[in-house]
């Protein structure tokens with residue numbers, strides 16, 4: 060990441076996009092400074108989040124898993140998912156266009172991001188996606204409407220609601236975490252605990268409470284992930300610079316010793332000067 064330029068964010072969605080909207084509204088404000096959402100990619104053609112992105116003039120793409128499962132690899136779901144994820148990685152990295160570019164024959168490709176945010180992206184990512192993204196040095200984070208280790212996977216809110224009704228849980232929460240192969244088990248970045256209220260017997264009431272917490276958490280988590288990325292990038296840069304200057308010093312010393320070992324090459328007083336370089 061070049062110092063000073065805006066951090067480029069790609070957002071993966073599947074639905075309404077209210078969390079995407081929170082990121083759009085926060086972008087380039089003190090909540091999410093010096094950022095630009097460069098792409099929004101959905102695995103569902105009808106995701107309203109795509110319209111939100113278009114209204115914000117953010118490039119969008121779509122990639123349907125169904126085409127891979129039903130048409131391209133009808134007899135092997137695992138291969139369909141692997142090939143889909145390979146393609147998804149290429150689309151996000153700007154190597155290939157997706158379904159939209161194919162349908163409008165534009166050949167358009169997206170801009171390569173510095174960070175990827177899963178904002179209600181309802182697709183389990185395999186290593187066929189995770190590995191090329193990791194090799195590109197791009198962190199992936201995810202919003203999950205539960206606490207670490209609780210209700211991994213889909214329908215987390217509904218499962219928490221049932222446990223509340225059954226008297227098995229007194230709280231739930233929202234977290235932003237790094238994405239690894241094990242679903243919802245990546246290192247947490249932000250954790251927001253939400254104790255149940257009596258009104259949460261109504262699922263819609265609980266869902267609305269969680270969504271309002273999500274919208275703040277996803278901005279905070281994205282900001283923190285970008286800060287960590289900038290810190291690690293700066294550390295790598297510092298290490299490279301230190302190694303370079305060490306190499307230059309060794310080279311100079313090497314030259315010094317070579318010259319000193321051949322006095323005919325340089326007068327004595329100049330040799331002593333070189334020795335102290």
Ligand SMILES: Nc1nc2c(c(=O)[nH]1)N[C@@H](CN(C=O)c1ccc(C(=O)N[C@@H](CCC(=O)O)C(=O)O)cc1)CN2
Pocket residue numbers: 177180181182183184185201202203204211212213237238239240241242243244245
């Ligand atoms: N490898 C990972 N992939 C994803 C992670 C992750 O941590 N590691 N986070 C998820 C988001 N997510 C929960 O936060 C999640 C989304 C979807 C599913 C799921 O079971 N999806 C089904 C399809 C469901 C549907 O289409 O409605 C599936 O992929 O077969 C579980 C967890 C993003 N991916």
Ligand SMILES: NCC(=O)N[C@@H]1O[C@H](COP(=O)([O-])[O-])[C@@H](O)[C@H]1O
Pocket residue numbers: 072073074075076077078079108178179180202203204212213214215216270273
């Ligand atoms: N496992 C991930 C997961 O379940 N995410 C859920 O998807 C919703 C997306 O809403 P949005 O499309 O309005 O942002 C979020 O509210 C979140 O609870």
